[in-house]
Amino acid sequence: MxxxxxxxxxxxxxxxxxxxxxxxxxxxxxxxxxxxxxxxxxxxxxxxxxxxxxxxxxxxxxxxxxxVDHAREQVEEFRRCLARLPEMIMPHVDRGHLVVVTGPVGMGKTTLIHRCIHVAHEYLERLDAEARRSPAYAQGRRPPRPVVAMTGGYVNYGNDVSWDERGDFAETPGINAAIRDKIVEALREHFPGMPLDPVIDGADVHKAFSAISALLAQENRLLFAIVPHIDWRDAGGEVRGKFLRTCLRHAQSRIVLFVEISHQDPDTAREVVGDLLSYPEVTHLSLSCLKAEDPxxxxxxxxxxxxxxxxxxxxxxxxxxxxxxxxxxxxxxxxxxxxxxxxxxxxxxxxxxxxxxxxxxxxxxxxxxxxxxPPGRRSAPPPTGSPAATTGQPSAPPAGPSVSLPGQPSGPPTGPSVPLPDQSSAPPTGQPSAPPTGQPSAPPTGQWPAPPPDRPPALPPGR
Incomplete structure (x- = not known):
């Protein structure tokens, strides 16, 4: 990160x-x-x-x-994909690149994306300086120049592309169209006054990206488009996986799509991205948690x-x-x-x-x-047509231990309640204070059991 x-x-x-x-x-x-x-x-x-x-x-x-947390290694991983630049701009290959950046919320994914784009700018500038010494440069054969399209602004907010005009969570086709519209808006600003192919604004989003690719080839540009994290609310990652496959389809010649995916479970991130890693035009950059030496x-x-x-x-x-x-x-x-x-x-x-x-x-x-x-377990996706799958509403919390918070009402418990530190854990009057036979005793109030030496301190499972 x-x-x-x-x-x-x-x-x-x-x-x-x-x-x-x-x-x-x-x-x-x-x-x-x-x-x-x-x-x-x-x-x-x-x-x-x-x-x-x-x-x-x-x-x-x-x-x-x-x-922080060896983020430089992730930047170097992106540098390696720049070696595929000839393939990204060759019309007969017709394939750009998809960069998926995963990591917990607040760990610097957007900064990493902007850093990679900065590295790409420097790389293309060096290529242009070297190409000027070549006779082919005078004949018009030059490295492409970069164009950046931010579909969520500098901070990469996803609300503008994930909510419809009614304030409801948009369907996936609407999200894809909104991302396309943001990219076209950036291209209009970059090429003011230039007439664009009507297909770019058409209903067929895939054909629109084909027209964008043709425009970039005409102007000898390489597009870096940033797609924000979208809160799909799919516990197992199936919807995110389908969305990434759609992004890979849209990453046509001269188009590099950066897609940000926030997660708290690294296993889910690996499952979501894993199906795409066999494609050479896909790069996965992963961020994790802070280390003790990072401050x-x-x-x-x-x-x-x-x-x-x-x-x-x-x-x-x-x-x-x-x-x-x-x-x-x-x-x-x-x-x-x-x-x-x-x-x-x-x-x-x-x-x-x-x-x-x-x-x-x-x-x-x-x-x-x-x-x-646990190994081999995967959260089930929300049922088709459920609010969590279609409207973006959160699904019911999974069964398991819950965090007891002072002053927070809650529904029927789905598992044993774990009090927070400094909160009384004494049982009601008349209840035995000793745990059942064979059960570990509770830690003193305000303390959690010590974690294994190879894991960072963890709070009790929440929700």
């Missing part, structure tokens, strides 16, 4: 010197929305603590990227370039393994803001940030991420 906390080129001087010494202090963990500082003349833009890095659109973002790497990068890969973990850093990189970044941003307001130097270390208290949503999300399913 790569994310945003490294040194911005213009902000590297923020580590020292008093604020009244002629130096403008900024938060080195803040991220400016691309183009925001020049969009309104005379107005000073404010950095955000939660925004993907978009180095292909904002040069400063390139220096803010940090290799140190995250903060060290601000103070002097990329940290050593063997950065020792901070004592107690395993608390971050239940959280995501977005929460780590927010904590670093808040620590830097405190130092900046106090008037001293902005120098945040891993010791200055502590893992935030988990909210109810975080508890349920983290529990699902860290509770692996």
């Amino acid at each position: 790569a994310d945003r906390a490294g040194p911005a080129r213009a902000a590297r001087r923020t580590g020292g010197g008093p604020m009244n010494g002629g130096e403008i202090h900024t938060n080195p963990f803040g991220v400016y929305v691309p183009g925001s500082r020049s969009h309104v003349p005379g107005m000073r833009a404010v950095p955000r603590d939660d925004h993907p890095l978009v180095p292909w659109a904002e040069e400063e973002h390139d220096g803010q990227w940090v290799d 140190v790497k995250f903060t060290d990068a601000v103070r002097g370039g990329h940290p050593d890969v063997d950065t020792p973990p901070l004592p107690g850093g395993d608390a971050w393994m239940r959280l995501d990189v977005r929460q780590l970044r927010k904590a670093c941003f808040e620590a830097a803001e405190r130092q900046r307001r106090e008037g001293g130097r902005v120098r945040v270390t891993a010791a200055d940030v502590s893992a935030p208290t988990l909210s109810r949503d975080d508890l349920l999300r983290t529990t699902a991420r860290q509770s692996p399913r």
Whole structure:
């Protein structure tokens, strides 16, 4: 999981010197929305603590990227697929590329996609510089130039393409058409005044992508289209698998589709993508959870370039393994803001940030991420025509242990209730306090049983 906390080129001087010494202090963990500082003349833009890095659109973002959880390996995996560039643009091959990026919510999937597009831009620029020395360049045989279409904006929100005009979750054909419309909108902005083939806006989405491919060949362009995560609510991943196969069909010549899929269960991600990995035009990039050493790497990068890969973990850093990189970044941003307001130097270390208290949503999300399913078991898909399958409504929670939350009403339990820390677990009056014979005793209030040494600390299964 790569994310945003490294040194911005213009902000590297923020580590020292008093604020009244002629130096403008900024938060080195803040991220400016691309183009925001020049969009309104005379107005000073404010950095955000939660925004993907978009180095292909904002040069400063390139220096803010940090290799957390070996995200650099995922970027290198994408570099290898660029070696197939000739096949992506050859008309008789008629196949582009599909890049599927999976990982838990908040772990930097959108930033990884933008990083890969930035790498592709640099790669095509180097190819063009080398091709200029070739006689074929003067004859018009040149490397393609990139075009980017974001169907969910910089942050890659999926609402615009997954909800219909009534506010209902759209059917799959409607989602495919909405994605196509967003791509065509970006092409119209990139080629202003150019008449487009009417088929591009037609009802047949597959033929529309064929027309888009022909337009790209005519203009010698390579399209990078970003498709956001869509909350299919299919527990087993069948709908997502079908959607990915449709995306592969749409990834025709000169079209590279990045599809983001959020998950909390890595087994589900492997099952969803597994059927496609036999195709050479499919690349799977996978992100996981924070590691104990990541808070140190995250903060060290601000103070002097990329940290050593063997950065020792901070004592107690395993608390971050239940959280995501977005929460780590927010904590670093808040620590830097405190130092900046106090008037001293902005120098945040891993010791200055502590893992935030988990909210109810975080508890349920983290529990699902860290509770692996038994081998060979797969959640059943919602019945055809059910709200979970057609309208996007969540299905009933699976049977199993549930998390007891103070002040939260609940329906009939589907399994034993597990109290949260600091919540009384005493039985009702008249009930025996000792567990049944052969059952393990409950841990003291506020503590969970210690996990095995090879697994990160896990909360009780939720929902």
